[in-house]
Amino acid sequence: METKSKIITALFKLAIRSPKKQHFTITEIAKEANLTRQAIYRKHFSSADEIIEYIHDIIKSDVAFSINFHKENDKDQTLFSILSNALLPTLYEHRDWIKLLHKTSVDDSWTYFFEKTYQDFFIPYIGKDIKTLGISKEIAATLLIRYIIAIVSVWLSQEYPEPPQVFESTFKKLMSDASQSLVSN
Incomplete structure (x- = not known):
C-alpha cells in the first residue's frame, strides 16, 4: 500500500474509533499506520x-x-x-x-x-x-x-x-x- 494511502487510512481509522474527536496528532496517525512520526513529517505531511x-x-x-x-x-x-x-x-x-x-x-x-x-x-x-x-x-x-x-x-x-x-x-x-x-x- 502506498505510504500516503496508509496515512489517510490511519487517520480515518482513528476518526471511526473517535468520531467526535476533531484533531489527531501525527504521532497518533503514525502509530496507527505503523510508520515513524519522522517518516510522515519528512516525506509526506506536517499535520493532520x-x-x-x-x-x-x-x-x-x-x-x-x-x-x-x-x-x-x-x-x-x-x-x-x-x-x-x-x-x-x-x-x-x-x-x-x-x-x-x-x-x-x-x-x-x-x-x-x-x-x-x-x-x-x-x-x-x-x-x-x-x-x-x-x-x-x-x-x-x-x-x-x-x-x-x-x-x-x-x-x-x-x-x-x-x-x-x-x-x-x-x-x-x-x-x-x-x-x-x-x-x-
Whole structure:
C-alpha cells in the first residue's frame, strides 16, 4: 500500500474509533499506520490538517477533471446533466472518504471547502428570477451547494449506496423539485 494511502487510512481509522474527536496528532496517525512520526513529517505531511487538505485536493482535482470531460464530450450542458454525469460518479468513487468526512468530526471544514471550491462554478447556472427572492447569486449558489451536499451526504452515508447511474433519477427529481426557484435549466 502506498505510504500516503496508509496515512489517510490511519487517520480515518482513528476518526471511526473517535468520531467526535476533531484533531489527531501525527504521532497518533503514525502509530496507527505503523510508520515513524519522522517518516510522515519528512516525506509526506506536517499535520493532520495537511492530510485533510490533500484529500480535498484529490477530490477537487477529480471533480474538475470529470466536469471538464463532460463539458467537452456531452451536448447536454445543463447543470443537472453535469452534476449527474460528472459530479455524482466522481463523488461515488470517493464515497468512503466522503462518508467519513460527513459522519465524523475529523474535518469540520469539508462543507466550507465544497462551498468555496464550487461557488463560482454554480453562479452562471443561477436563474435570472433570483432577484424576486431578494438574495444574491452568491447566496443562491451557496444554498444550492448546501442542498447538494445534504443529498450527496445522505446518499453516500448509506451502508450500500446505490451506484450513481441508479441514484441519478432520484437526484434529478430532488434537485428539480427543490431548486426550481434557484436554477435556470
